[in-house]
Amino acid sequence: xxxxxxxxxxxxxxxxxxxxxxxxxxxxxxxxxxxxxxxxxxxxxxxxxxxxxxxxxxxxxxxxxxxxxxxxxxxxxxxxxxxxxxxxxxxxxxxxxxxxxxxxxxxxxxxxxxxxxxxxxxxxxxxxxxxxxxxxxxxxxxxxxxxxxxxxxxxxxxxxxxxxxxxxxxxxxxxxxxxxxxxxxxxxxxxxxxxxxxxxxxxxxxxxxxxxxxxxx
Amino acid sequence: xxxxxxxxxxxxxxxxxxxxxxxxxxxxxxxxxxxxxxxxxxxxxxxxxxxxxxxxxxxxxxxxxxxxxxxxxxxxxxxxxxxxxxxxxxxxxxxxxxxxxxxxxxxxxxxxxxxxxxxxxxxxxxxxxxxxxxxxxxxxxxxxxxxxxxxxxxxxxxxxxxxxxxxxxxxxxxxxxxxxxxxxxxxxxxxxxxxxxxxxxxxxxxxxxxxxxxxxx
DNA sequence: GTTGATTTTAAACAAACGTTTCATTGCTCT
DNA sequence: AGAGCAATGAAACGTTTGTTTAAAATCAAC
Numbered sequence: 001x002x003x004x005x006x007x008x009x010x011x012x013x014x015x016x017x018x019x020x021x022x023x024x025x026x027x028x029x030x031x032x033x034x035x036x037x038x039x040x041x042x043x044x045x046x047x048x049x050x051x052x053x054x055x056x057x058x059x060x061x062x063x064x065x066x067x068x069x070x071x072x073x074x075x076x077x078x079x080x081x082x083x084x085x086x087x088x089x090x091x092x093x094x095x096x097x098x099x100x101x102x103x104x105x106x107x108x109x110x111x112x113x114x115x116x117x118x119x120x121x122x123x124x125x126x127x128x129x130x131x132x133x134x135x136x137x138x139x140x141x142x143x144x145x146x147x148x149x150x151x152x153x154x155x156x157x158x159x160x161x162x163x164x165x166x167x168x169x170x171x172x173x174x175x176x177x178x179x180x181x182x183x184x185x186x187x188x189x190x191x192x193x194x195x196x197x198x199x200x201x202x203x204x205x206x207x208x209x210x211x212x213x214x215x216x217x
Numbered sequence: 218x219x220x221x222x223x224x225x226x227x228x229x230x231x232x233x234x235x236x237x238x239x240x241x242x243x244x245x246x247x248x249x250x251x252x253x254x255x256x257x258x259x260x261x262x263x264x265x266x267x268x269x270x271x272x273x274x275x276x277x278x279x280x281x282x283x284x285x286x287x288x289x290x291x292x293x294x295x296x297x298x299x300x301x302x303x304x305x306x307x308x309x310x311x312x313x314x315x316x317x318x319x320x321x322x323x324x325x326x327x328x329x330x331x332x333x334x335x336x337x338x339x340x341x342x343x344x345x346x347x348x349x350x351x352x353x354x355x356x357x358x359x360x361x362x363x364x365x366x367x368x369x370x371x372x373x374x375x376x377x378x379x380x381x382x383x384x385x386x387x388x389x390x391x392x393x394x395x396x397x398x399x400x401x402x403x404x405x406x407x408x409x410x411x412x413x414x415x416x417x418x419x420x421x422x423x424x425x426x427x428x429x430x431x432x433x434x
Numbered sequence: 435g436t437t438g439a440t441t442t443t444a445a446a447c448a449a450a451c452g453t454t455t456c457a458t459t460g461c462t463c464t
Numbered sequence: 465a466g467a468g469c470a471a472t473g474a475a476a477c478g479t480t481t482g483t484t485t486a487a488a489a490t491c492a493a494c
Binding site: 032033034035036121122123124128129132136137140156157158160161162164165167168169170171172173175176178179180182183184188189191192196197200201204205207208209210 | 249250251252253338339340341345346349353354357373374375377378379381382384385386387388389390392393395396397399400401405406408409413414417418421422424425426427
């Protein structure tokens with residue numbers, strides 16, 4: 001009958017309707033959440049018939065999971081963990097890692113993708129473990145190992161919290177920018193671009209762990 | 218007919234049905250969000266008739282706004298901004314402020330209240346500006362002023378980002394605990410209680426801004 | 435040009451949604 | 465007791481939801 005219940009397979013000859021559906025679903029789910037977004041709105045925005053979601057994905061929930069995966073692959077651009085240059089001190093490695101972290105959070109091109117992924121992370125559903133397994137956990141573990149190298153002898157508990165301090169700083173600008181703009185004004189927050197933020201987080205973090213950068217005023 | 222469109226007034230003789238409705242709505246909205254929670258589920262959990270939401274609040278949206286306000290007042294316990302002791306150095310004032318911030322984020326008794334408020338903050342809707350105006354903005358401004366006292370001469374941009382670094386650390390444990398548990402295990406994150414977190418955030422922050430506490434190993 | 439599979443379409447489905455109606459209850463005054 | 469008002473109850477309202485149906489359209493292969 002139809003390739004509905006099991007995905008039509010990434011046979012690489014996937015029709016373009018499927019892709020447009022994913023694109024529209026990404027925007028809708030990112031903006032209104034799973035329950036807030038309707039399949040009618042999604043299919044309308046994608047320019048396909050409403051039955052297409054059943055045809056290509058089976059139902060709304062499987063469309064959502066596939067959309068989160070799709071958004072995640074778009075947001076990360078395929079890069080797993082940033083590859084460090086061979087000759088670099090542990091502190092420099094940590095700094096590069098933080099800059100990469102901030103870059104991924106900010107990347108304006110993939111804003112909606114990131115927004116959807118973040119939404120799923122705030123309220124972990126059936127698609128969360130996929131993103132965690134193949135993206136977040138490797139990043140978190142890599143950060144912890146780099147911190148461990150810089151801070152040998154620190155107990156696991158404080159090591160974990162130090163990592164959370166780094167991630168917390170980075171996540172803030174992604175998760176709470178609307179509120180920050182509501183408090184301090186759109187202009188005041190708008191000037192905090194990628195470079196300003198990453199410079200600040202690097203300086204703040206390195207100073208906090210006892211390895212202040214050179215020109216730390 | 219009924220006191221529906223305008224609230225029945227806090228005549229202090231408010232019936233107990235209204236309160237139960239708010240309580241049930243708080244839990245439902247916190248767990249499933251605005252669109253995900255249904256008035257049937259709420260009224261069922263509250264043990265009242267479905268028409269009660271129309272009778273007491275007019276419609277679902279006004280119930281939601283009132284619930285967020287209610288949750289906010291519950292979460293903050295009525296305290297506006299922590300009152301500092303008269304004899305305290307600027308750094309001590311900042312430390313006390315951070316500890317208060319962490320305490321408010323953690324407070325397990327008001328967990329659902331805080332969860333609902335945070336959910337509204339992540340996706341600002343019609344109830345966000347109320348919470349921002351009478352709770353978040355005063356806190357944010359107070360934090361900035363205390364940072365300004367400790368760090369005189371720092372330009373506004375970096376002052377803002379320093380505040381975001383503090384808030385970002387505190388928010389992390391509230392907004393991303395489920396994901397953190399998914400990554401590192403429930404046990405590893407569970408041991409990070411209020412005291413451990415506030416001690417860490419204080420030490421991390423004070424060190425980062427060049428005022429390390431005494432016993433900073 | 436016809437066959438057969440794949441994709442798209444319009445229409446309909448039952449279920450759940452928020453909301454309203456109206457009758458009924460409980461209570462307080464006179 | 466009876467009138468007036470606040471509160472509750474059961475049932476239905478019209479929409480919108482996700483999903484399905486079956487016919488029409490598109491396309492490749494023979």
